[in-house]
Amino acid sequence: MLMIGIAGGSGSGKTTVVKKIAKQFNVKLVSVISQDAYYKDLSELGDEDKRAINFDHPNSIEFTLFAKHLKDLRDGKSIEMPTYSYVTCTRGSKTVTIEPQPVIIVEGILIFTDKKIRDFMDLKIFVDTDADERLTRIIQRDIKERNRTVEQVLTHYHNFVKPMHLQFIEPTKRFADIIVPEGGNNDKAIAILSSHIGKHV
Secondary structure: OEEEEEEEOOOOOHHHHHHHHHOOOOOOOEEEEEHHHHEOOOOOOOHHHHHOOOOOOHHHEOHHHHHHHHHHHHOOOOEEEOOEEOOOOEEOOOOEEEOOOOEEEEEOOOOOOOHHHHOOOOEEEEEEOOHHHHHHHHHHHHHHHOOOOHHHHHHHHHHHHHHHHHHHHHHHHHHOOEEEEOHHHOHHHHHHHHHHHHOOO
């Protein structure tokens, strides 16, 4: 089994990189695990408190369950990956079955901040994208997918996303084996990564 970690800041293009790589292989060869599925359930909070949640801090992730699931996959066991809603800040009642395929891709902004998670990775990739470009993508995404206004997005970005990126996410570049500039737009890097993965399936 080849376990690959793909990290990078919010809006960097991680998901696009993952999709472009996975698309080149049979679905029975590659499984994708998203860090976003492991955000802590906050259903007890009111709407105002939910809007103040710092999703960019490592404490927002249930790393213990995350690590257990990665170990189970390493041991050849399937897992039930949680589902999570950013709108309600709660875990869904349904789970997604993930099989222990030859290639496991783990993606998320904070996956390199936790040593237990890092140690599972055979290959660590950091997607590095200009801050202005990331902010543009965050605005578009949060308005469309998270029901936020532009003002709310910018407030959240300056209060949480930017300082957490500088404190926690940007420093994890030092753990990366490969840094991919410009995310999903870097077709050459994606081709090289896909070729490397192809040798393991």
